[in-house]
Amino acid sequence: MPPSFSRHLRAWLLPALLLFAAVPASAQTPLTVFAAASLKESLDAAAAQYTRQTGQPVRVSYAASSALARQIAQRAPADVFVSADQDWMDWLAERGLIDAGSRRDLLGNALVLIAPAGSAAQPFALDARSDLRPLLGARGRLSLALTASVPAGKYAKAAFASFGTWDALRPRVAESDSVRAALALVARGEAPLGVVYASDARAEPRVKVLATFPADSHPQIVYPVARVAGSAQPRQADAFVHWLGSDAASEIFRRHGFTIR
Structure with a gap:
């Protein structure tokens, strides 16, 4: 190799190697997390802390658990799924679309x-x-998430059914695509009452809590998490799922009104 060529090669390689070494953590491929809408503030904070600690960027997509599970079934690219109930995680598990070994409450x-x-x-x-009808007034609506599919709506319907009041309330119900949409109706004053999670109410200063449903009036509210079977980054996804159970993550979730399983 001619000396001049060797010098030119070294002159080109050194800056290139330095540039490669200086690539920031954000250049890593982000993990894509599909998460129940009620997790918005808490999981945003947890994901940001995880990125600060590890350098691994995390991108979270929020919607109703039902909508996200169907997107995963249609092969939408996701690495981790956090559901607001067991039913939709079970639905994916039955189809082999989550890694069973990574699943945890x-x-x-x-x-x-x-x-x-x-x-x-x-x-x-x-x-x-x-x-509740006197509180609803003559024309007011009870704001719920979809009672046939969205976990918060299903829990609410089950609670009223356990009270024996669902049939009387059903004509007064306004259903929304997610629990956050149901929350927004009340926050904007478009509905006099609504049923949401305690964590949702804590996140929205424009609403106040009138009552907490007895825990035995509805199925236990559990948020399971698992790696999506089709994850393109299984090792990184497993690491994030594991970290979500850490003391650091648990403190964030407690601060936003959740309990730890």
């Missing part, structure tokens, strides 16, 4: 009845004797 939550922050309604103990 991550969080819990409570179901609450909310009103706009400026409402004259006062907190009360909610049970089978409670009649």
